[in-house]
Amino acid sequence: MANIFYMKSIFQSIQNFSNEELDLLDDLITFRMLKKGELLLTESQVCNEIVFIKKGILRSFFLNHKGGEITNCFAFENEFMASFASFITQEKAEESVQALVDTELEILDRKALEKLYQSGFNWQETGRKLTELEFVNLHKRMVSFQKLSGAERYQELYKNHQNYLQLIPLQYLASYLGVSPRHLSRIRKAVL
Amino acid sequence: MANIFYMKSIFQSIQNFSNEELDLLDDLITFRMLKKGELLLTESQVCNEIVFIKKGILRSFFLNHKGGEITNCFAFENEFMASFASFITQEKAEESVQALVDTELEILDRKALEKLYQSGFNWQETGRKLTELEFVNLHKRMVSFQKLSGAERYQELYKNHQNYLQLIPLQYLASYLGVSPRHLSRIRKAVL
DNA sequence: TGCTTTTTGGGACATTTGTCCAGTAAAATA
DNA sequence: TATTTTACTGGACAAATGTCCCAAAAAGCA
Known part of the structure; x- marks a missing residue:
């Protein structure tokens, strides 16, 4: 049986893609499994991948001035995860990303995403919409800290x-x- | 002398626009002045405009469960402001936006922005980039609360x-x- | 200008939250 | 399974922060 790309269904749900547009993904998505406790990304690397969690849980964390770990966010099944700030700015990440349990990922790296963006309007718009959704989530979290x-x-x-x-x-x-x-x-x- | 659109120079700085593309703005931008203390947007309205501050300071605030005002963010000259979460989701805003001093604005409303987005790739990409920048700013603020x-x-x-x-x-x-x-x-x- | 209202600074005290710690429970590992 | 390591709970106390309050200062307004 052919691979099922879980990520695809998310894209499909937010944009009216043709089959051809969606099939671009087939050559771009890669896979990875993480053991419990394993690191996907380490602080001070540039984050070059956005991952989609097929199964498992990730957390990202940074260090405070005493060297203690502070958990920045969690991501669960069917959610995207990255050190988005680093991915966007291409500066070194302040966070590390770690699997809390055995985890299966679909991965889209920077080059793949660039290809999609360059392929046209629909992928460009999808990128904007997903960024907007991430913004709204972060905003909710920020408000919860103030309120x-x-x-x-x-x-x-x-x-x-x-x-x-x-x-x-x-x-x-x-x-x-x-x-x-x-x-x-x-x-x-x-x-x- | 023709109006100078301050907003334009921001767009110009993040995207390689042709003059024709940029000139689309001329018919879309509107203006507004706010007196000190005046409200631009009230909580429970849907935010339909993104404003650019030519001169002045804005703050957005929401209410806590005791009815006290909590300032969510400030925006200064040459910055954009909106209740972005509401603008994105088209749900009622939780925040009000108020001028802290006499303030001059350039305004782009939802319809205008839609026109730009539909006009092609470059505006689509600009929207994504600006959303990304807003995300990164918000992320920094979030980290400052945790760290x-x-x-x-x-x-x-x-x-x-x-x-x-x-x-x-x-x-x-x-x-x-x-x-x-x-x-x-x-x-x-x-x-x- | 003079009056009124709002904002600020700070004392006294209460509450919340953190630090340090030790005993117990749970989980990882051999 | 036995052993080691790590995580959780909660006591005692300390530090940080909030509430309430009033007097002084500043800002707004007639």
């Missing part, structure tokens, strides 16, 4: 991703939420 | 926008930085 307490952010997360929370070590969740592990432990106890 | 203390965020801001700080009431700065006015007052005293 909500750590406890409230945890409750939001619990509401929306309850099933994933058990898979993520508390320390990662804590820095993602902007609180200390000690405090997240308190929050969890209070929520029960 | 830095309120005091450190203040110092960053002071380094980069010292000249503007005097023009912005402390209460607006405080919520922008994610601290109480009382605490920002403490921070300022410690920094001197």
